[in-house]
Amino acid sequence: MAKRKQKFSQEPFEVAITDITHDGRGVAHVDGKVVFVHGALPDEVVMAQYVKTRKDYDEAKTVDVLTASNDRVEPICESFGICGGCSLQHLAPEKQIYFKAKQLASNLRKQAKLSFDVDAQMPALRSPSEGYRFxxxxxxxxxxxxxxxxxxxxxxxxxxxxxxxxxxxxxxxxxxxxxxxxxxxxxxxxxxxxxxxxxxxxxxxxxxxxxxxxxxxxxxxxxxxxxxxxxxxxxxxxxxxxxxxxxLSEVEDTEDLLNYRLMDRLTMAFKPYHFTQVNPVINEQMIAQALKLLNIQKDEKVLDLFCGLGNFTLPLALEAGSVIGVEGDKSLTEWAAKNAARNGLDNVEFYCTDLTQNQDNADWMQLKYDAILVDPPRSGALEMMAYLGKLAPKRILYVSCHPATLARDLAELVQYGYEVTDAGVMDMFPHTAHVESMAFLVKKD
Ligand SMILES: C[S@@+](CC[C@H](N)C(=O)[O-])C[C@H]1O[C@@H](n2cnc3c(N)ncnc32)[C@H](O)[C@@H]1O
Structure with a gap:
């Protein structure tokens, strides 16, 4: 088959990088047109080569660094630049998380008019930057x-x-x-x-x-x-x-054959296809920070939305009077319930439902909660925000893997009378552009 002809020059060109995008590409301008340059950092001059051209912008990759940024480091992987898995290995790990904290600040400012500059955020939760992905x-x-x-x-x-x-x-x-x-x-x-x-x-x-x-x-x-x-x-x-x-392996297939432990107290059994947090070091710190912010009392009732296997539900149940977990994947709610029983927790209940749909008549919507934790997928939880406004708990903790949807949803919660008192990032996915963060809100009187 004949190769598709490239419509652009393959000749490397010299370009100065002025900024960085949310997904870690350098920003440059050539003849008035924006060029996103993979593998380039602000203040660098690089030789780049076009990989795509579009009407409004072009994309290029770095082929040589002529003037390096002070933040540039040697990538840890030979495939960096080719592999789609990582995009920030050329940036020092402490700068990667700073860059993510700045992104959180920018999203909160632009979309929710909230002022959380990096200095005003909770200290970032940090992870080893190698071997973290489980x-x-x-x-x-x-x-x-x-x-x-x-x-x-x-x-x-x-x-x-x-x-x-x-x-x-x-x-x-x-x-x-x-x-x-x-x-x-x-x-x-x-x-x-x-x-x-x-x-x-x-x-x-x-x-x-x-x-x-x-x-x-x-x-x-x-x-x-x-x-x-x-x-x-x-x-x-x-x-x-x-x-x-x-x-297939010839070992006894006990239900907790595959499990992760939490807080030295909980055993969370799961199947290889279940959602589990990618980075166990951050997961432990994330749960500890969530519990600290929520400060749950023994007689309180808590709701955990998008609860998965009960990763937050069970730690919350150790402190609360009772916890309800809600999640859309049936297998996850079943295993969450088994995990509660396995850990001797009888103050937890799980419901399986699609949280983008109307929940007016859901049993769990008819109760009062002191605190609610929300941990949705990248698309966020816009449909749930009005329900949170209606349930009106004193405290809400929002865990997010996408700052744009977090900021959008927080703007809604502010409308329902909440104040965002704390926000911060977590180093869940070093070397990638993914930003994990957390925001804590309290109801204003
Ligand atoms: C980021 S994970 C968090 C899971 C859990 N909190 C944890 O820490 O492991 C998001 C969860 O939302 C669930 N989910 C995604 N879309 C959903 C929907 N429309 N309704 C209910 N749950 C949904 C996924 O199955 C997944 O378990």
Missing amino acids: KGRLGVKYVAKKEKVLVGFREKFAPFIVDMDRCPVLEARVGNLLPQLSELIGSLTLLDKIPQIELAIGSDQVALSFRVLEEPTEDDLAKFKAFGVEHNILIYLQPKNEASTFL
């Missing part, structure tokens, strides 16, 4: 031309899997296992029938769940099992949807 999805592709199975993340500028030997942000037991995974899959009859591997790491166990598009042979199954034994990994296969996932 949850993720690896792409897999057999490339006949290379006679190799690639296991890794997608490229930034092309729909291919990066040919990489290690990933330093993944927990090391998996991050250093990419060549062995490639070899394993390359030895199977299924070598071109495995599109992805889901990785989920608990406090003691590493689980890898292989999506299989065809039934493995007996020999394939034996190889999977042997790999699991050799690397001390639980092997799961997923033939169809998530619920079809089953444990």
Whole structure:
């Protein structure tokens, strides 16, 4: 097939970077047009090469740094710049989180007219910047031309899997296992029938769940099992949807086989396909900070919206009179309830519902709460804000993975008589542009 002709020059050009975008690209201007330059930092002069051109802006990548910023560091990964997984490895980790705190401030100022400059924020919660990722999805592709199975993340500028030997942000037991995974899959009859591997790491166990598009042979199954034994990994296969996932490794399949522990007191069992927080170091700190801000009393009733497996619900239940968790994924609410029972907590109840829908008649909407925690997906929880206004708890804690939707929703809560007293970022995803943050609100009298 003929290669699509590029409509732009491939000739590197020199450009001065004046700013940085929310997703970590340098901003420059060429002949009056904005160019977003991947891998470039403010105050740098770089040689760049176009990767995309559009009507209103162009995109380029850095090919050489002529004048480096003082904040520039050597990336920790050889695939940085090619791999779509990370975008900030060239920026010192302490500057990455500062940059994220500035983004939080800017969103809060622009969308909610709230003044939380970096100095006015809670100190950022910090994480090790390597080996922090305990949850993720690896792409897999057999490339006949290379006679190799690639296991890794997608490229930034092309729909291919990066040919990489290690990933330093993944927990090391998996991050250093990419060549062995490639070899394993390359030895199977299924070598071109495995599109992805889901990785989920608990406090003691590493689980890898292989999506299989065809039934493995007996020999394939034996190889999977042997790999699991050799690397001390639980092997799961997923033939169809998530619920079809089953444990292949020959170990007793107890319900808490895969679990993470919290606060030295709670054991949270989960399945490899369940939502769990990516970074356990930040998760512990995040829960501790949430509990401190909420300061729950023994006789109080708490609502935990978008509660998942009960990651906040159960810690809250240790302090509250009672807690209700609400979540849209049935399997998560079922496992949340099992986790409550496993930990001897009988003051918790869970409901499964789509929180973007009308909740006027929901049982849990008919109760009074002293405090509400909200931890929605990136899209935020706009539909829930009027309900929070109606429930009118004294304190609200909003945990967010997207500052733009956080700011939008906080602006609503301010309309309902809340004051944002604290806000701050958390280093949940070092080297990526994702911003995790938390805001605490109290009802004004
Ligand atoms: C950021 S996670 C937080 C989960 C949990 N609080 C934790 O810390 O592990 C967001 C949760 O919202 C749930 N969710 C997403 N969309 C939803 C919706 N429309 N209604 C209810 N829950 C939803 C997801 O299943 C996920 O468990």
